[in-house]
Amino acid sequence: MPCAIRIVVQAEPFDTAAEIATIRNADANVGAVVSFSGICRDESGRLAALELEHYPGMAEAEIGRIAHEAVQRWSVDALTVIHRHGKIVPGDDIVLVLAASSHRQAAFDAASFLMDFLKTRAPFWKKEHLANGSAGDWVDAREADDAARERWKRDTEK
Amino acid sequence: MPCAIRIVVQAEPFDTAAEIATIRNADANVGAVVSFSGICRDESGRLAALELEHYPGMAEAEIGRIAHEAVQRWSVDALTVIHRHGKIVPGDDIVLVLAASSHRQAAFDAASFLMDFLKTRAPFWKKEHLANGSAGDWVDAREADDAARERWKRDTEK
């Protein structure tokens, strides 16, 4: 069955409720919707904001490649990925991933897979702005994120 | 850190967007919110509705035990579980599970764990109402749901 894929990269905030309302009506057979919201934290007051740089064009293309891989692997009816760039303050959304399916496990797996690959393959970079006014540094990539991606490798790829 | 647990069993519809808005503000350190919506399907037109019977008192208590187990196992800041009973038509929500955490994997795992245990431990039973007007039957428990629960067993329990 064809899967509706919606990919958005934008600076503006997005409406999570409206996105969920749309995807749950993608198909009368949707029985499970999993959503993931990635939210800017203040890290116990340390951060004033995160600034997200991205590679326009490749960001959308790479998210599209990741989404198509998810569709190959799980029986999902619809996927939505929205990723913001620019300055984002604590409490605001950075990323939204939605997966709709007939059954819950496919929706959980597809959403979790999308997040693990977004973290390590989508061309976005976070720079910190500190609450004390000083310039922050670029966020380091986490080895835990690479490990999270590795667990999705198929046996033939290991 | 204490985890805010919200458990509701009700016949009325609920507001997923409002629930997500509440849980994402549970704590300034919430960086990840995973939601799961379980939605009544029409099974390609076969069903007119599902009727959910439940065990009042035990339903809330058992969901509470499952939620506390999740809190023991993952570092989550807040959990919400809302489960409806009574007659539910296709397209309407049956269950909502939300998990808020600093990091995504704990939120994904806690939400997925809650769903697997709700399916097999929470005292709810579904009866079908068929679209052709005839009385439907009770939905059979699925072995796949038991298998899904078993994968959460700790090594010491196997």
Add this chain to the structure above:
Amino acid sequence: MKLIYFAWVRERIGTAEEEIELPAEVTTAGDLLAFLQARGEGYAEALRDPKIIRVAVNQEHVGHDEPITGAREIALFPPMTGG
């Protein structure tokens, strides 16, 4: 002791709940199922395959070999299908 039935167990037994005096030799959940099976056709039909019947004592799941003596409320029901 209060007995409560749900879903098709309730339908087959023909009542949602009842008060019952248990003989002293009925001490486990499994004993209770055997005892009830002999109470009539509806019970026999509802509990024909006792392995799949779930038992809750005072609103907590128990295994069939667990004691029920002194329970306030015992519920019998099929495998759950919520979620």
Add this chain to the structure above:
Amino acid sequence: MKLIYFAWVRERIGTAEEEIELPAEVTTAGDLLAFLQARGEGYAEALRDPKIIRVAVNQEHVGHDEPITGAREIALFPPMTGG
């Protein structure tokens, strides 16, 4: 050929993008990194640890041993930290 830099690679090189003519012997992504390192202090600082530098050719990730000949657009950047 258009080269594009992101995040701290961009900051250290001191420009977001540039047009460059590559010598014929620069045929892989790894060759390109070595070639650029010799172009000045900013490049040397940005590409000091070439292992961790990611390369995209025409907006697709490539390994350091992959060919870049004929590419329209090549981007160099640190490991990604989105999501």
